[in-house]
Amino acid sequence: MTRSLSDTPIAADDRGLAYGDGLFETVLVRDGEPQLWPQHMARLARGCRALGIPMPAAAELDGLPGQAGAGLMVLKLIVTRGSGGRGYLPPSPAEPRLLWQLSRFAPQVERWEAGVRVRHCRLQLGIQPALAGLKHLNRLENVLARSEWDDPEVAEGLLCDSQGSLVEATCMNLFWQRRGRLETPRLDGSGVAGTLRAALMERLPITEVVAGPEVLAEAEAVWLGNSLQGLWPVIRLDTADGAMQRCWTLAGLRRDIQREAHELLGYPAEFGH
Amino acid sequence: MTRSLSDTPIAADDRGLAYGDGLFETVLVRDGEPQLWPQHMARLARGCRALGIPMPAAAELDGLPGQAGAGLMVLKLIVTRGSGGRGYLPPSPAEPRLLWQLSRFAPQVERWEAGVRVRHCRLQLGIQPALAGLKHLNRLENVLARSEWDDPEVAEGLLCDSQGSLVEATCMNLFWQRRGRLETPRLDGSGVAGTLRAALMERLPITEVVAGPEVLAEAEAVWLGNSLQGLWPVIRLDTADGAMQRCWTLAGLRRDIQREAHELLGYPAEFGH
Secondary structure (H helix, E strand, O other): OOOOOOOOOOOOOOHHHHOOOOOOOOOEEEEEEEEEHHHHHHHHHHHHHOOOOOOOOOHHHHHHHHOOOEEEEEEEEEEEEOOOOOOOOOOOOOOOOOEEEEEEEEOOOHHHHHOEEEEEEEOOOOOOOOOOOOEEEEOOOHHHOOOOOOOOEEEEEEEEEEOEEEEEEOEEEEEEOOOOEEEEOOOOOOOOOOOHHHHHHHOOEEEEOOOOHHHHHHHOEEEEEEEEOOOEEEEEOOOOOOOOOEEEEOOOOOOOOHHHHHHHOOOOOOOOO | OOOOOOOOOOOOOOOHHHEEEEEEEEEEEOOOEEEEEEHHHHHHHHHHHHHOOOOOOOHHHOOOOHHOOOOOEEEEEEEOOOOEEEOOOOOOOOEEEEEEEEEOOOOOOOHHHOOEEEEEEEEEEOOOOOOOOOOOOOOOHHHHHHHHOOOOOOOEEEEEEEEOOOEEOOEEEEEEEOOOEEEEOOOOOEEOOOHHHHHHHHOOEEEEEEEOOOHHHHHHEEEEOOOOOEEEEEEEEEEOOOEEEEEEEOOOOOHHHHHHHHHHOOOOOOOOO
């Protein structure tokens, strides 16, 4: 990290380390202004409620992005349940810890225009409705999935759950167009409900669906997106063995979803596809 | 912890905190002698292989229990993948961190003889074969399950997976006797494969089965156990609403499983049931 602003020492017995007992957010900050801040705070609050962790004070959280200074930065927040309790039993009341760090950030702009190649992952996400959608600290599934490939030409890996339904990519949400309609996987069993996804769904008619990967064969276009990188069109999908499965052309690609995404994040909306 | 021997500072960017990207063990140490050490080291090695984390050197690990001094202690080891990587992508090679702490320990001896009351948990464990059996740092399911009750009379909570099969208790493995035979849930989809469980299965004919909670209605006896507490007979099982579902008497209880368990841990084997 280029700039570590956290002066909170991490206790060796912090439950965030011991059990992944906490939540995180990574927020794009432009010249001290956080992007999609209400969505990040809403997801953090939802996570705190679900885990029974007291939400840090809004005044404390709201003051952080302003310390970023000029330029594009990422603010990473971690809220843990703190120390204490007896084994898995949480302490009551908990004294949560807020850790945060700011680092310089540059999005991969070439991918906005040129699109990306992605692959299927072998790992299937477990189904856990009690944690689905939250950005909690239990992310071993994502780590294992991201470990499945190291070809830098492959930008992301698509994940299905153990019932074979599409969920997301390792660190991005998934969108596609089918018969002219925008769709995205429902996230009530696994996956992270991204803040860009939430904001896009308020601006565009995007339907949440339960669908296996075969739906991508019918898709006229596919995108991946998150609140740091913006939206990438997918131009090629590989199997988990690395064989080419499907390609999409960018000619005639609808522009509204990327335009909205980039307006939400302050990124440029227009390129010459 | 009464005695913190770890002098490794925990980096704020450690992947153990960020993603739960690591493993742990809690080892009973009696007068400097670790109990079930081969089983703990075997599980740690299995976890390291599964996650692609280099195993700490045996010489380093083997030297830790001896620092415990006299009496009963718990040695808690945490192995994380360390810092680095890009997001979920692990660093290559990883430089793992080994953290450890020793604390005084006293088992709940009255439960060996009097047995315990347990309940069903509402939470169902997600099914993830890639992580099943490992003692990894992604333990939010256990934390949520343990949060379901705070009645100190209830010693443990039983967990099923999302397909309704019995798995374990929040921090103990589950055993029962049915038609005279010892059985324990298979752990290839979720749960932690306990070291006491592993050692017991080498000493006694215990069959791994896939079974829903209705199997407990047929069970002549039920036990919970782990490598710190030893083995507890279950005398009462409650529903998740706290209603009594089934009781077992300790009269005529077979003694072999508790005797073997306590011999493995150096606890007394005989009480007057």
